[in-house]
Amino acid sequence: MRTFRVELGPNSHTVHVGAGILDRLGELTLGAGLAPGRAAIVTDQTVAALYAEQARGSIRKAGFEPALIEIPPGEPSKSLKMYQRVIDAMVEAGLERTSPVFALGGGVVGDLTGFAAASFLRGVPLVQVPTSVVAQVDSSLGGKTGINHRHGKNLIGAFYQPRLIVADIATLKTLPEREFREGLAEAIKYGAIMDAEMFAALERSLPAILARDPESLAEVVERSLRCKASVVSRDERESGLRKILNFGHTIGHALEASTGYERCLHGEAVAIGMVLAADLSRRHAGLQDEDARRLGRLIEQAGLPTKLPADCRNARFNKALHLDKKRADQRIEFVLLSEIGRALIHKLSFKEIAAILDAA
């Protein structure tokens, strides 16, 4: 088991990464200082069928009495309606201020459960138990929680840190191929924006990763989370540095929002966004052509899309881009690369963005 600490002052917490550690969830939760008693596991129906009993058994053994709260799988569950259902179930479960809530699942479960835990009784302890690549390499760490609004992704939410993250690599073996590959987009992102060595390692070990070799996966998960932790520790609330984590996300979010979160997975949208951001980086941040090509190649070899579908460049897409919440004035703050492993923030006008989209 690989263990490290995320330094966030009073919100500091531990991360465990390893194969098969779901069986130790209860013990690790006690180790994080959470008190046995009532609890809840929030999960989606797909994950529930695979891992709910294992998780429940482990935390029961440690003295917790967990209620199981199931939601339908998929991005549409990040809704105010589903939020309300989870809150209702927490009330029914009789949760108290000290009762831990376990988010067992992928990014959707983590985001929705995180916001519910942040706002139920003004905050109950949250344990992230990510079971997808996206959640294990990225979304379970950093405290961003939220749900979607019809006008945009994550418009409602909170910064709320988990008390513990337990990433069991073994849960990745049951992930459908498309979702597995989706998650690699975020790992590639960490290499691209801040860790050239990791980027090169990904280029070398991609075949082993795609074959879901546990040791290679644990390495990717740990290294990605350590990258993210080092950023989040310095800028918990995204007032500056943390914005670089949005590399590929500005266009990605607009694509997701304008297609009703149904046409492509989050990581696929981010993959397309990263390729376009690399084009913008060549023009506006001095990124070498070869580095842009390396990024495009790695994304492609991971089985991810690299091109914005032509029919997606429409008025809805433009409107979603306008609403992007990283916009501080009439220009959009874009994350660009000056080289592999080094990101910067650059304000671009809609015209400059459109020029790249037109050329792509």
Place this chain on the structure above:
Amino acid sequence: MRTFRVELGPNSHTVHVGAGILDRLGELTLGAGLAPGRAAIVTDQTVAALYAEQARGSIRKAGFEPALIEIPPGEPSKSLKMYQRVIDAMVEAGLERTSPVFALGGGVVGDLTGFAAASFLRGVPLVQVPTSVVAQVDSSLGGKTGINHRHGKNLIGAFYQPRLIVADIATLKTLPEREFREGLAEAIKYGAIMDAEMFAALERSLPAILARDPESLAEVVERSLRCKASVVSRDERESGLRKILNFGHTIGHALEASTGYERCLHGEAVAIGMVLAADLSRRHAGLQDEDARRLGRLIEQAGLPTKLPADCRNARFNKALHLDKKRADQRIEFVLLSEIGRALIHKLSFKEIAAILDAA
């Protein structure tokens, strides 16, 4: 104008109290470091008719472009449905992460707006502009925001500090008599739990306060908020000391919840709760009979109720008491007085509480 600072580390902020200072709202907001641009004023229809133009004019002069978001007055507006409407209006107003949201109104407006500001874009700057006695002496300070659930008050919410509080005493002159008196319950609470001198001053100056003498009111508001600030500074998230602020609230909340938030005002419920808590204090915390009588007398002279209506002691009331979120195990944490000006936390069983309710 009376000005002081609430020390909350990175969440520290300023409080201004004075007659007529709504005209300076814009200038004071700039002084708090908030940037001109898009903004929103959330208020209820009653307050809007009286003060929205004055507030809007003042902040416009300072360079803000505020949207006006009106909600129906009253406790039922602290609902998930109204929360959703406020969020929708914020999206429509095109608010950005730096756009201030002004909560212009009483406790309901402050709580609902506070939670909306806490969760929109994971947090936008909040300015509390309390216009009721309850809000000016108590609820605008401390960062507690929230909405109600059918099973209990404030079950959903966040700890979220305002960037500024501007309490204009002049707005109290239009308050209906019942609401005005309601707010005095919270001021009496501060005297009772932590400021014996203030309690004695309230006994002396109650006639001037009830006649709404501006100087007397400013004194009560400032002194109450300073009391609260000193507690909140030491325990922002209610892990210990801050619990004493719930004096009178455990029974008060149960009464409100079990009567559908319609039969009595919050301060009236707290007044009844304080009298019963004084009875419990005589039996369990050594409060002298004379001190309990002084508290009852002051509450009565303020025109507030002192007795739990007989028909309210029913199964719904007991159920609401069981759900109280201050309950850490099967007993309820109660705030009791050992003397006027000194509070302590004591765990009581339902049996011990019932004994006092039966005797009352």
